[in-house]
Amino acid sequence: MFDKSTWIRLPRNVVVGHGVLDDAAAAVEELRLHGDPLVVTSPTPAKVAGDRVVEGFSDAGFDPRVVRIEEATFGAVEEVIEVAASDDVGYLVGVGGGKVIDVTKMAGEDVGKGFVSVPTAASHDGIVSGRASIPEGDTRHSVAAEPPLAVVADTEILADAPWELTTAGCADIISNFTAVRDWELAHRLKNVEYHEYAGALSRMTAEMLVENADSIRPELEESAWIVTKALVSSGVAMSIAGSSRPASGAEHLISHQLDRIAPEPALHGHQVGVASIMTEYLHSGPKGQWQDIRDALASIDAPTTAAELGIDEEIVIEALTTAHEIRDRYTILGDGMSEAAAREAANVTGVI
Numbered sequence: 001m002f003d004k005s006t007w008i009r010l011p012r013n014v015v016v017g018h019g020v021l022d023d024a025a026a027a028v029e030e031l032r033l034h035g036d037p038l039v040v041t042s043p044t045p046a047k048v049a050g051d052r053v054v055e056g057f058s059d060a061g062f063d064p065r066v067v068r069i070e071e072a073t074f075g076a077v078e079e080v081i082e083v084a085a086s087d088d089v090g091y092l093v094g095v096g097g098g099k100v101i102d103v104t105k106m107a108g109e110d111v112g113k114g115f116v117s118v119p120t121a122a123s124h125d126g127i128v129s130g131r132a133s134i135p136e137g138d139t140r141h142s143v144a145a146e147p148p149l150a151v152v153a154d155t156e157i158l159a160d161a162p163w164e165l166t167t168a169g170c171a172d173i174i175s176n177f178t179a180v181r182d183w184e185l186a187h188r189l190k191n192v193e194y195h196e197y198a199g200a201l202s203r204m205t206a207e208m209l210v211e212n213a214d215s216i217r218p219e220l221e222e223s224a225w226i227v228t229k230a231l232v233s234s235g236v237a238m239s240i241a242g243s244s245r246p247a248s249g250a251e252h253l254i255s256h257q258l259d260r261i262a263p264e265p266a267l268h269g270h271q272v273g274v275a276s277i278m279t280e281y282l283h284s285g286p287k288g289q290w291q292d293i294r295d296a297l298a299s300i301d302a303p304t305t306a307a308e309l310g311i312d313e314e315i316v317i318e319a320l321t322t323a324h325e326i327r328d329r330y331t332i333l334g335d336g337m338s339e340a341a342a343r344e345a346a347n348v349t350g351v352i
């Protein structure tokens with residue numbers, strides 16, 4: 001009878017606010033999960049939040065186990081799986097930046113146990129999404145995973161994190177403009193399924209962030225609140241779409257490529273922001289809205305040039321000409337840019 005169906009998975013509890021880290025155990029208890037938590041964290045996030053989360057679970061009568069990871073690799077995912085597979089572990093709790101959260105998500109998916117997302121930085125929109133993205137050799141796996149059962153985002157901690165982590169989160173959201181453009185293009189050219197609602201939500205999230213750019217300032221808790229709200233909303237758009245398409249287009253392919261080839265890649269959000277200036281230029285030409293993207297990034301202190309990213313100009317050109325090979329996702333890059341076209345785009349937009 002129905003030729004189409006959809007299954008949208010969203011988090012049950014999203015708790016955002018000042019001091020909510022201490023509500024992590026309560027937010028989970030409400031979900032009536034069985035077993036004890038496995039807290040996955042990394043060195044700095046452990047100090048700023050992980051140890052407190054473990055203590056909170058202990059105080060609430062749980063017996064938390066802890067795995068500290070150093071890198072977002074398949075090795076780290078295996079390390080977490082080994083502990084997570086134990087019968088007494090009921091669910092996983094990822095406390096940290098995007099890499100820790102992705103590793104937790106992927107391990108939880110593997111062992112068939114849910115996970116709770118406790119971001120310590122408002123640096124990326126994976127804090128709520130049902131996607132996990134891990135590099136492996138020459139490629140990057142972005143796989144479907146369960147979205148978090150709950151999200152606990154303490155704005156006091158997020159506002160205290162280094163400012164560039166917050167500007168990276170803003171830039172990840174601003175890049176939604178070009179991601180949606182790429183998605184629409186892929187729909188028109190390749191009949192890729194497009195979700196109007198997810199596309200509109202993603203674009204609206206970016207518009208609201210830009211409208212509030214004046215209130216996004218260092219050490220202002222209000223900023224952490226605005227950015228986290230946007231990150232949640234963008235993650236929900238991805239969950240609705242069942243893909244990262246609403247928030248990841250050519251600008252993300254370029255950033256993933258930079259992660260592979262740059263000796264010292266910059267933050268994910270910063271890279272996608274700078275790449276977004278160039279992909280907007282590719283979409284709308286020299287008089288198009290690329291300057292709006294650049295100005296929006298500059299207004300929140302995010303980088304707008306290769307030099308500000310700390311990445312060599314030639315590496316940026318290589319990323320532009322090879323990013324289309326990274327994954328089977330049709331974008332404005334088509335079947336690849338020529339080197340001359342890449343130089344033109346990077347020059348006109350002032351990225352190099």
Ligand SMILES: NC(=O)c1ccc[n+]([C@@H]2O[C@H](COP(=O)([O-])OP(=O)(O)OC[C@H]3O[C@@H](n4cnc5c(N)ncnc54)[C@H](O)[C@@H]3O)[C@@H](O)[C@H]2O)c1
Binds near residue numbers: 124129131157158
């Ligand atoms: N799954 C998704 O949908 C999705 C979405 C966006 C990004 N990502 C992925 O997330 C990763 C990027 O995340 P990221 O930018 O947070 O990088 P990251 O996880 O490497 O964090 C950056 C650094 O900030 C530190 N940090 C975190 N919180 C801190 C705090 N409160 N104080 C001081 N230092 C702190 C971390 O320890 C790390 O050294 C990439 O791998 C990207 O692909 C995934």
Ligand SMILES: O=P(O)(O)OC[C@@H](O)CO
Binds near residue numbers: 126
């Ligand atoms: O699927 P990817 O390209 O990792 O994108 C997810 C996220 O970074 C979108 O902001």
Ligand SMILES: [Zn+2]
Binds near residue numbers: 124172248268
């Ligand atoms: Zn992103």
